Amino acid sequence: MKVVLFCGGYGTRMRTGTPGDVPKPMQLVGPRPLIWHVMRYYAHFGHTEFVLCLGYGAHHIKDFFLNYEETTSNDFVLRGGRVELLSTDISEWSISFVQTGIDSPIGERLRRVRDHLGGDDMFLANYADVLTDAPLPEIIDRFAASGAGASMMVVPPADTFHCVELGERGLVGGITPVSRMPLWVNGGYFVLRQEVFDHIPPGGDLVTDGCAELAKRGRLLAYPHRGYWRPTDTVRERVALDEAYSRGERPWALWERGPGTPPPLPGTVPRAAGAVPAGAGAPVAEAPPGPSAGGAVVAVPGASVAGAVPGARTP
DSSP states (O other): OEEEEEEOSOOTTTOOSSTTOOOGGGSEETTEEHHHHHHHHHHHTTOOEEEEEEOTTHHHHHHHHHTOOGGGTSOEEEETTEEEESOOSSTTOEEEEEEOOSSOOHHHHHHHTGGGGTTOSEEEEEETTEEEOOOHHHHHHHHHHHTOSEEEEEEOOOOOOEEEEEOGGGOEEEEEEGGGSSEEEEOOOEEEEGGGGGGOOTTOOIIIIIIHHHHHTTOEEEEEOOSOEEEOOSHHHHHHHHHHHHTTOOTTOGGGGOSSOOOOOTTSOOGGGOOEEETTTBOEEOOOSOSOSOSOEEEOTTOOOOSOOOOOOOO
16 A cells, blocks of 8 residues: 655754754654654555655655665675675665645645555555554554544553643542543554545645544544554654664564564554544544644543643644
């Protein structure tokens, strides 16, 4: 399946303010940029046709792939002054580089690459700065079997703030870490049908327009994932990932474990749990801008929420 990656936003919370800042997807984790790690995840499962929605700092992304150094992450033999690669990363990849505007919302970026999907009814889409160990084949299979118009992976909130329950006269009835609330945030890793384009107006957004409308119609599927998932919205989060990589802690790098889907890690939603149809028992509620990487909050029926969970993304 084709993979559309949104990599054209400014990433203002990642930028240092110094001249020459690269776009967020090009920030390094280990010897390779974030976007490479995301693409390697998809390629591990056989999805190697990429469509990059470019915008701010597009030349950095183009230059990286036009001058790609296979020897950085592959073994090789130097014989007679010539390099003989023992393995390769991207030789089987197809990458379309499409300028989708500097200030375009994510939905508009998706609209501008529609022609590059070649008429495929189903395709994958994602942010270029979120890493996970989620079982992609299972996500796709559940979506295909559901007949829904779109699917998003949902994850527990990653933020560390607390939700406060207010009672009468302003007395606090309880304090709960947001990570323990019955809430889910948009974790990206979308599986989409062409139907989504019917609900994204010019200049619109994928989540607040396309997915929200599908949710109202009972056509949006959610895949809950409690395994590894890390956003990189800030310098702090990117540095933490880089340090983890240096320690050899990189659970998102499934390609290092060999071919195929690895067994679910502890805490992953079991197969029997099934996907939760957003809009049919798990309504999608928009959240105000904040540091979280998600674009929506999926509330579990019966949950009492005593505070807002941040959830907006930059493209």
